Amino acid sequence: MTRRGLTQRGLTGHDLPDLDLAGADWRSGSHGVGDVQIAFVEGFIAMRNGRLPEGPSVVFTPAEWRAFVVNARDGEFDLT
Template identity: 50%
Template sequence: MQQQIKGMTVDLTDAEWRKSTRSGPNCDNCVEVAFVGEAIALRDSKDPTGPALIYTRAEWDAFVEGAKDGEFDL
């Protein structure tokens, strides 16, 4: 099903979801990511049929750079 989100047409029907390699088999707080055209989708790995958060490439890049720079460190 296609959705209009943030000026993008996003269809997660055939999205290839990936879980972090740092997620262990018994980890209960994992997210999965899918790169779908210009959109990046995140979802809870425990609820694959639940909602996904949709980000633009610029939003995703800003998040990744912030993580690399320690912006979210406690």
Template identity: 50%
Template structure:
């Protein structure tokens, strides 16, 4: 597979297995992820499955998840 650009229509990523967290509700307000052949991770909004997909490397996703787990993105009131 050739390189995929950020913002590509998720419809153009045919043949990928989109999945969401088991903790997601039935309403459909979820983020879905798919692993691309290149090893990169595609992310899309489940309410707009043909909308844009954001593409991240495994290292970028790991850094984001580490930051989220450590509270780096927690909202605090000053």
């Protein structure tokens, strides 16, 4: 969620602080191109679809982000 005032929950269901993502420094992959963008905001990691920047964002705690990255590297989410 990208607007202040909305309740955000991490992947584990824990309430997250009310993060203002409007002014976040969104970054794309290592080549600077891609649909997925991330931003580091107030100790949390937000991820969004770069083609729909006004859409919702997924917010991770640092532990959730680490688990996501480790599992992605291990092929956990490979759909091919």
